[in-house]
Amino acid sequence: MSAPNKAYDPVRVTALAPAEVQRMLDAGLAAISGAGSFDELKEARLAHLGGRSPLVLASAEIGALPPEAKAEAGRRVGEAKRLLGEAHAGRQRELEADRDQRVLVDEVADVTLPWDRRASGARHPVAMLADRLADVFIGMGYEIAEGPEIEAEWYNFDALNFPPDHPAREMQDTFFVAGRDGAAHSGKVLRTHTSPVQIRAMLSRPLPVYVVSPGKCFRADALDATHSPVFHQIEGLAVDEGLTMADLRGAISAFVEAMFGPGLRTRLRPDFFPFTEPSADVSMECHVCRGASARGGSPCRVCKSQGWIEIAGCGMVNPRVLAACGIDADRYSGFAFGLGIERSLMIRNGLADIRDTIDGDVRFSRAFGAEA
Numbered sequence: 001m002s003a004p005n006k007a008y009d010p011v012r013v014t015a016l017a018p019a020e021v022q023r024m025l026d027a028g029l030a031a032i033s034g035a036g037s038f039d040e041l042k043e044a045r046l047a048h049l050g051g052r053s054p055l056v057l058a059s060a061e062i063g064a065l066p067p068e069a070k071a072e073a074g075r076r077v078g079e080a081k082r083l084l085g086e087a088h089a090g091r092q093r094e095l096e097a098d099r100d101q102r103v104l105v106d107e108v109a110d111v112t113l114p115w116d117r118r119a120s121g122a123r124h125p126v127a128m129l130a131d132r133l134a135d136v137f138i139g140m141g142y143e144i145a146e147g148p149e150i151e152a153e154w155y156n157f158d159a160l161n162f163p164p165d166h167p168a169r170e171m172q173d174t175f176f177v178a179g180r181d182g183a184a185h186s187g188k189v190l191r192t193h194t195s196p197v198q199i200r201a202m203l204s205r206p207l208p209v210y211v212v213s214p215g216k217c218f219r220a221d222a223l224d225a226t227h228s229p230v231f232h233q234i235e236g237l238a239v240d241e242g243l244t245m246a247d248l249r250g251a252i253s254a255f256v257e258a259m260f261g262p263g264l265r266t267r268l269r270p271d272f273f274p275f276t277e278p279s280a281d282v283s284m285e286c287h288v289c290r291g292a293s294a295r296g297g298s299p300c301r302v303c304k305s306q307g308w309i310e311i312a313g314c315g316m317v318n319p320r321v322l323a324a325c326g327i328d329a330d331r332y333s334g335f336a337f338g339l340g341i342e343r344s345l346m347i348r349n350g351l352a353d354i355r356d357t358i359d360g361d362v363r364f365s366r367a368f369g370a371e372a
Contacts, residue, residue: 016058016061016062016065016073016076016077018076020058021055021058021076021077021080022080024048024054024055024058024080025055025080025083025084027048028044028047028048028049028053028055028080028084028087029083029084029087031044031047031048032044032045032048032084032087032088032091033087033091035091035095037095038095041088041091041092041095044088045088048084049081049084049085049088055077055080055081055084058077059074059077059081061073062074062077121362121365122362122365122366122368123365124357124365125345125349125357125364125365125368126232126341126342126345126357128368129341129344129345129348130214130232130234130341132259133212133214133234133255133259133341133344134212134214134234136254136255136258136259137212137236137255138212139258140251140254141210142210142211142212142236142238143210143211143212144211144212144213144214145197145198145200145201145205145211145212145213146197146213146215147191147194147196147197147200147213147215148191149190149191149215149216149218150177150188150189150190150191151188151189151190151191151196152187152188152189153169153187153188153189155196155199155200156189156191156192156193156195156196157169158324159196159199159321159324159325160195160196160199160274160275160321161274161275161318161320161321161324162274162275163274166274168192173192173219173220174189174190174192174219174220175189175190175218175219175220175229176188176189177189177190190218191215191217191218192217192218192219193217193233193235193338194213194214194215194217194233194234194235194338195235195275195336195338197211197213197215197235198211198213198235198237198336199321199324199325201213201237202237202239202322202325202327203325203326207239207240207327207332208238208239208240208241208332209237209238209239209240209334210237210238210239210240211236211237212234212235212236212237213234213235213236213237214232214233214234214341215232215233215234216230216231216232217230217231217232217233218230219231223355224355225352225353225354225355226354227354228342228354228355228357228358230358231340231341231342231354232340232341232342233338233339233340233341234338234339234341235336235337235338235339236251236336236337236338237317237334237335237336238251238334238335238336239317239322239327239332239333239334240332240333240334241331241332241333242333243316243333243334243335244316244333245268245278245316245335247335248314248315248316248335248337249266249268251335251337252266252268252282252312252314252337253266256284256311259344259348260284260287260348261287264284264285264287264290265284265285265291266282266283266284266285267282267283267284267308268280268281268282268314269281269283271313271315273313273315274318275315275317275318275321275336276314276315276316276317276318276335276336277315277316277318277319278315278316279313279314279315280313280314280315281310281312281313281314282310282311282312282313282314282337282339283308283309283310283311284308284309284311285307285308285309286300286302286303286306286307286308286309287302287309287347287348288300288302288303288350289302289303289305289307291307291308292307293305293306293307294306294307294308295307301350302347302350309347311339311343311344311347312337312338312339313337313338313339314335314336314337314338315335315336315337316333316334316335316336317333317334317335317336322334342354342357345357349368
C-alpha cells in the first residue's frame with residue numbers, strides 16, 4: 001500500500017484553486033443578490049450552497065490533499081461558504097421587508113369607510129314594554145316570577161277554580177299537548193294565561209307573596225287586528241294578612257300613573273273570573289282626551305269618544321284558590337290583576353293592528369327608539 005503523495009500541489013486540483021473558489025463565490029453572490037423573489041432566492045441557494053453545488057463538490061476534494069494542504073484549502077472553501085450564507089440571509093431579510101411593505105400598501109384598510117353596512121336590529125317594543133311594566137311593580141316591592149309555557153292542566157285550570165265544564169277547557173279555546181301514547185292530550189296545555197305562575201309562587205314561596213309574572217301565552221284565536229294566538233301578559237299577585245280591594249285599587253292607580261301619566265282616574269266595574277271573588281274590570285280615563293270627548297269635546301279615536309279605556313281585569317283571590325295552595329283563607333287574603341302587553345302597547349302608542357307587533361319588520365321596532 002503506497003503512502004499519500006505529500007508533494008501533491010493543491011493548486012493543481014482545479015476546483016480548489018484560489019481563483020476557481022473566488023469565481024464560484026462571485027457567481028453565487030451575483031445569483032443571490034440578483035434574486036427578485038423567494039423562489040429565485042431558493043434556486044440560487046440550491047445552485048450555490050446545495051448538496052450538488054460546485055462549492056460543496058469542491059470541498060469533497062479536500063480529502064485527497066496531503067495533511068499540510070488541507071487546512072488552507074478548508075479555510076478557503078469555508079470562507080466562501082460563510083460569505084454565501086451571509087449573503088443569502090441578508091437577501092432573505094430584504095425580500096421579507098419588501099414583502100411586508102407591499103402588504104402594508106396593497107392591503108391597507110380605509111377606516112373612513114362605513115363600518116355598519118349591515119342594518120342593525122332593535123329591541124322589540126313588546127319586550128321593552130314588558131320590562132317597563134315589571135319595573136313599575138318592582139319599584140312597589142314586587143318580585144318577578146316565571147314558569148313554564150307548557151303547563152299542567154291542574155296549574156292552568158283546576159287550581160284556579162275553573163270547573164271541569166268551563167268553556168276555556170274546550171279544544172276551540174285551548175291548545176292541548178298530545179300524549180305520547182296517542183291520547184288526545186297528555187294533561188298538559190300551552191298556558192292560556194300567566195296565572196299558573198301565581199299558583200307556583202304561592203306553593204313555593206313563603207308568605208307574604210308579592211309577585212308579577214310577565215310571559216307568553218297561547219289561545220286558539222284566529223289572527224286578526226285585535227287577536228293573536230300567541231300574545232304576552234303580565235299578571236300581579238299579592239297575598240298577605242289584611243289585604244282588601246282598597247289595596248288593589250291603590251296598586252292599579254300607581255301603575256296607571258307610572259305608565260300613562262299622573263292625574264288619570266281609574267274605575268272598577270263588576271266582572272267575573274273563576275279565580276277572583278269579587279272580580280272587576282279596570283278602566284282608566286283616556287290619556288289622550290282626558291275624558292273630554294265623552295263630555296261633548298272633540299272626537300277621540302283612542303277611546304272612541306267614550307272617555308274611558310278598559311285596560312285590565314282584577315279581583316280578590318278566590319278563597320278556593322288560596323285553599324288549593326295550602327293557604328289559610330281565614331288568615332290571609334290576596335288580590336290579583338292582569339293585562340295584555342300588546343294591548344297596553346296599542347293603547348299607549350295608538351296602534352290599530354296587533355299584527356304589526358308580530359310581522360317581524362325591524363322598521364316597526366326602530367320607531368320605538370332604543371329604550372333599554
